[in-house]
Amino acid sequence: xxxxxxxxxxxxxxxxxxxxxxxxxxxxxxxxxxxxxxxxxxxxxxxxxxxxxxxxxxxxxxxxxxxxxxxxxxxxxxxxxxxxxxxxxxxxxxxxxxxxxxxxxxxxxxxxxxxxxxxxxxxxxxxxxxxxxxxxxxxxxxxxxxxxxxxxxxxxxxxxxxxxxxxxxxxxxxxxxxxxxxxxxxxxxxxxxxxxxxxxxxxxxxxxxxxxxxxxxxxxxxxxxxxxxxxxxxxxxxxxxxxxxxxxxxxxxxxxxxxxxxxxxxxxxxxxxxxxxxx
Numbered sequence: 001x002x003x004x005x006x007x008x009x010x011x012x013x014x015x016x017x018x019x020x021x022x023x024x025x026x027x028x029x030x031x032x033x034x035x036x037x038x039x040x041x042x043x044x045x046x047x048x049x050x051x052x053x054x055x056x057x058x059x060x061x062x063x064x065x066x067x068x069x070x071x072x073x074x075x076x077x078x079x080x081x082x083x084x085x086x087x088x089x090x091x092x093x094x095x096x097x098x099x100x101x102x103x104x105x106x107x108x109x110x111x112x113x114x115x116x117x118x119x120x121x122x123x124x125x126x127x128x129x130x131x132x133x134x135x136x137x138x139x140x141x142x143x144x145x146x147x148x149x150x151x152x153x154x155x156x157x158x159x160x161x162x163x164x165x166x167x168x169x170x171x172x173x174x175x176x177x178x179x180x181x182x183x184x185x186x187x188x189x190x191x192x193x194x195x196x197x198x199x200x201x202x203x204x205x206x207x208x209x210x211x212x213x214x215x216x217x218x219x220x221x222x223x224x225x226x227x228x229x230x231x232x233x234x235x236x237x238x239x240x241x242x243x244x245x246x247x248x249x250x251x252x253x254x255x256x257x258x259x260x261x262x263x264x265x266x267x268x269x270x271x272x273x274x275x276x277x278x279x
Contacts, residue, residue: 001111001149001249002273003033004260005177006242007184007201008066009041010212011233014204015051019058021240021262026059029244030276032107034059035115035151037179037201038085039066044213044233046071049078052085062086062105064117066155066180067125088119088155090133102137104147114147116173118165120156120180130154131168138172143252149174150252156180159199166197174247174254177201182211184241184259184266194253202241207265209234239264244271 004025009015018036026034038060041051046068055063065087070076079085079099089101102116116137118130134152143150150173154165162178169176171193177200178185184202191197205212210219213231220228240263246256258271 001032001247001252002030002244003035003113003149003151004029004031004242004244005151005153005175005201006034006036006204006240006260007179008037008039008182008203008205008212009055010182010203010205011040011044011235013206013233013235013238014212015041015054015058017238017240017263018055018060018204022059025260025262025270028276029271029273032109032111033061033105033113033149035062035064035153036060036204037066037153037155038063039068039155040203040212040233042072044231047075047085048072049074049082052078052082056084062103062115064115064153064155064179066117066119086115086117088117088127088130089137090118090128090130092128101133102141104141111148112146114141114150116150116152118152118154118156120154120158120161122161123157130165134165134169138169143172143174144250148249148252149247152176154178159185162199166191166195170195171253174252175243175245175257177243184261188243188257188259190254190257194251196243196245196254196257198243198257198259201243202239202261204238204240204242206234206236207239208236237264239266241266
């Protein structure tokens with residue numbers, strides 16, 4: 001199976017960048033399924049029904065969220081109606097958070113893909129333990145038995161927490177990929193147990209920025225310690241960043257992972273894929 005995961009969409013630049021690149025990438029790479037982290041899609045903070053529709057229209061099959069999941073209040077009701085939108089699975093049981101923290105999808109070719117979203121705890125919102133949460137999800141829908149592929153989005157601030165999650169899921173997930181820090185890391189690898197891993201997928205954003213935000217306000221805060229207003233997404237051309245994964249049909253474990261970077265300012269890298277008929 002061939003699928004891709006794209007990192008945090010930041011504002012209009014990220015949405016338009018994905019819309020411009022994803023249709024051709026789906027054809028060029030033979031993608032059967034696409035997951036996009038969309039927690040910064042609406043003006044950099046949260047998601048709305050309208051911005052979600054833009055991403056689905058661009059070719060996303062599932063959208064994951066993170067610490068900004070509820071910044072746009074309409075997300076609280078939209079997520080109940082939209083099963084393709086997934087929030088972190090490790091909300092406290094007593095919170096009764098709307099929506100779902102995982103979802104099993106079926107591709108056009110009949111393959112079953114489980115998508116799980118998690119929120120880290122270090123330097124982030126204080127949710128329940130993401131390790132016990134993912135353990136429950138993986139036991140309920142085992143790779144190679146109930147799912148042909150399992151994709152875990154670990155939305156976290158600290159690299160060690162993301163790496164620990166990769167090793168915790170090794171052999172039980174097709175991909176564990178980090179989001180939130182918006183910078184693509186150079187550690188794409190297949191772990192010893194067969195799980196593809198990258199610490200951060202990067203963002204779909206204008207990289208002439210401070211992690212996707214217009215530079216003026218972050219610079220003001222760093223240099224004066226005084227806020228001059230809200231962060232605003234940078235509006236230049238986006239680099240679309242993500243990861244490409246190939247799995248073994250028999251097990252659902254990964255045999256290949258490579259970064260994707262296209263458009264904008266960063267050095268381009270698009271995997272070469274054999275045996276794909278470009279339409």
